[in-house]
Amino acid sequence: MLDIRLIREQSEQITARLAARGGESHLRINDILECDRERRAAETRLQQLQSDRKRISKEIGQRKAKGEDTSSVEAEVRALGDEVAKLNEEAALLDARQRDLLLQLPNLPHEGCPVGEDASANPEVRIWGERPAYAFTPQSHVEIGERLGLFDFERAAKVSGSAFVCFTGAGARLERALVNFLLDLHTREHGYTEVSTPFVVRAEALVGTSQLPKFEEQLYRCERDELYLAPTAEVPVTNLHREEILNPEQLPIRYTAYSPCFRREAGSAGLGTRGLIRMHQFDKVELVKITTPEESAQELEKLTADAEHVLQLLGLHYRTIELCTGDIGFGSTRTYDIEVWAPGQQAYLEVSSCSSFGDFQARRMNLRFKDGDGKNRFCHTLNGSGTALPRLMVALLEVYQQADGSVRLPAPLHAYFGSERLG
RNA sequence: GGUGAGGUGGCUGAGUGGUCGAAAGCAGCGCUUUGCUAAAGCGCCGUACUCCAAAAGGGUACCGAGGGUUCGAAUCCCUCCCUCACCGCCA
Numbered sequence: 001m002l003d004i005r006l007i008r009e010q011s012e013q014i015t016a017r018l019a020a021r022g023g024e025s026h027l028r029i030n031d032i033l034e035c036d037r038e039r040r041a042a043e044t045r046l047q048q049l050q051s052d053r054k055r056i057s058k059e060i061g062q063r064k065a066k067g068e069d070t071s072s073v074e075a076e077v078r079a080l081g082d083e084v085a086k087l088n089e090e091a092a093l094l095d096a097r098q099r100d101l102l103l104q105l106p107n108l109p110h111e112g113c114p115v116g117e118d119a120s121a122n123p124e125v126r127i128w129g130e131r132p133a134y135a136f137t138p139q140s141h142v143e144i145g146e147r148l149g150l151f152d153f154e155r156a157a158k159v160s161g162s163a164f165v166c167f168t169g170a171g172a173r174l175e176r177a178l179v180n181f182l183l184d185l186h187t188r189e190h191g192y193t194e195v196s197t198p199f200v201v202r203a204e205a206l207v208g209t210s211q212l213p214k215f216e217e218q219l220y221r222c223e224r225d226e227l228y229l230a231p232t233a234e235v236p237v238t239n240l241h242r243e244e245i246l247n248p249e250q251l252p253i254r255y256t257a258y259s260p261c262f263r264r265e266a267g268s269a270g271l272g273t274r275g276l277i278r279m280h281q282f283d284k285v286e287l288v289k290i291t292t293p294e295e296s297a298q299e300l301e302k303l304t305a306d307a308e309h310v311l312q313l314l315g316l317h318y319r320t321i322e323l324c325t326g327d328i329g330f331g332s333t334r335t336y337d338i339e340v341w342a343p344g345q346q347a348y349l350e351v352s353s354c355s356s357f358g359d360f361q362a363r364r365m366n367l368r369f370k371d372g373d374g375k376n377r378f379c380h381t382l383n384g385s386g387t388a389l390p391r392l393m394v395a396l397l398e399v400y401q402q403a404d405g406s407v408r409l410p411a412p413l414h415a416y417f418g419s420e421r422l423g
Numbered sequence: 424g425g426u427g428a429g430g431u432g433g434c435u436g437a438g439u440g441g442u443c444g445a446a447a448g449c450a451g452c453g454c455u456u457u458g459c460u461a462a463a464g465c466g467c468c469g470u471a472c473u474c475c476a477a478a479a480g481g482g483u484a485c486c487g488a489g490g491g492u493u494c495g496a497a498u499c500c501c502u503c504c505c506u507c508a509c510c511g512c513c514a
Contacts, residue, residue, distance in 0.1 A: 040472090040473070040474095043472070043473060043483080044473065044474065044482090044483095046483075047472090047473065047474085047482055047483040047484085048474095048482080048483090050482085050483055050484085051482060051483070053494080053495080054483090054495080056494075056495090057441075057493095057494050057495040058441070058442065058495080059494095060441085060494050060495070061440095061441035061442075061494085061495070062441080062442075064441085064494095065441085070494075071494095073494075074493095074494045074495095075494085076494085077494045077495085078493095078494060080494090081493090081494075081495090095472095245433085374451090374452085374468095376470080
């Protein structure tokens with residue numbers, strides 16, 4: 001959520017920066033300003049009337065204590081009270097409308113965010129390793145996995161429908177090995193604290209991290225209980241500290257969490273095809289940070305490096321791109337995507353998206369810290385995958401497939417998996 | 424699911440219709456005293472919104488949330504949420 005005062009005072013710059021995202025969000029600025037003017041006018045009048053009422057009511061109390069008759073004044077104040085109620089309703093309506101408008105407005109891209117219209121304008125910021133060469137035609141993970149009995153889409157569909165998977169045997173064990181490997185790496189080497197949160201969340205949490213109100217159709221909802229399945233651990237983890245005022249000594253907070261992620265993927269291309277690349281449910285190890293505004297930029301670089309470290313340890317060729325203004329997510333000010341090479345797909349797969357949200361989410365969840373002067377300021381929040389598991393598995397299977405049809409795992413996984421190879 | 428208790432400022436905790444944004448204590452900040460520490464004394468010490476060009480200074484709201492009664496609600500009534508305890512059920 002953007003600061004209404006900033007919008008009021010720098011409406012032209014704000015409009016221009018939102019326009020860089022494409023879309024139509026910047027066109028709402030004038031509506032917001034108008035609503036803000038109306039709201040403040042109503043509030044000012046309301047406050048004047050309330051002030052009158054308060055004063056007169058106090059006088060009534062004093063006069064009654066002296067035994068005076070106050071019935072005529074009471075009638076007068078009653079009329080005032082009716083007017084207050086009416087204006088109060090009007091002001092509340094305007095306030096709700098303004099909040100709604102602000103909640104629908106995306107974040108401002110960071111000054112450093114490259115300007116561009118769409119994904120084709122995303123600059124590559126780093127590339128690590130090289131595309132491996134094969135003496136044979138690399139197979140897709142789907143073929144490899146079915147041959148080695150690592151997962152089963154047909155049976156998962158019997159249970160849950162299409163775009164779900166059931167890992168089986170060594171596949172399930174590999175999944176578990178990856179979770180442990182990633183959590184150990186981030187806690188032991190990167191300084192994160194492991195948390196294991198609820199996976200079912202309230203609407204307010206989703207508003208906090210900005211999945212709601214705009215992206216409701218992407219969420220699984222449990223209507224009876226007014227709860228949603230978390231689409232990413234970002235939601236429960238970041239919201240752990242909602243409505244809090246943190247001490248600066250606590251910052252930065254760095255959390256890592258394993259969680260399943262549930263996404264309806266309404267309108268997504270590619271859901272009809274088999275494979276692990278896009279599903280309604282997948283596992284992920286997430287990285288979340290809560291920082292001061294001063295530290296957030298460097299913490300984003302570190303967070304991205306932590307996610308990249310996963311791929312480096314596993315010897316997987318990847319590239320890191322920065323999303324341009326036309327491609328960054330709704331709440332993000334700045335995002336790095338890490339894409340791993342998958343030879344069976346002949347494509348780079350996004351395994352991590354590392355973003356800084358500035359104070360956008362913190363405003364929505366009223367997450368603040370007390371600075372050195374004792375003033376309450378909004379925190380900055382960040383998150384990134386570290387990493388998504390099915391796509392990591394895709395890369396591992398496809399990259400490390402052997403001519404004999406087996407898969408040789410990279411060394412860091414041997415102990416976690418309990419074996420050096422699959423098949 | 425049932426029964427009971429309860430939700431007040433950073434914390435503890437008073438307050439059951441008016442002068443209460445809220446006693447008191449603790450913590451915190453400033454000053455005085457002091458060789459230092461300690462102790463004592465005095466003062467300050469919530470948040471949000473809003474008015475004013477800004478500062479100074481006003482105003483309004485907020486005692487879990489929402490509604491109601493009243494000239495006036497932390498206080499009375501209703502609904503909901505949450506926490507705790509015990510019982511039941513259950514991985």
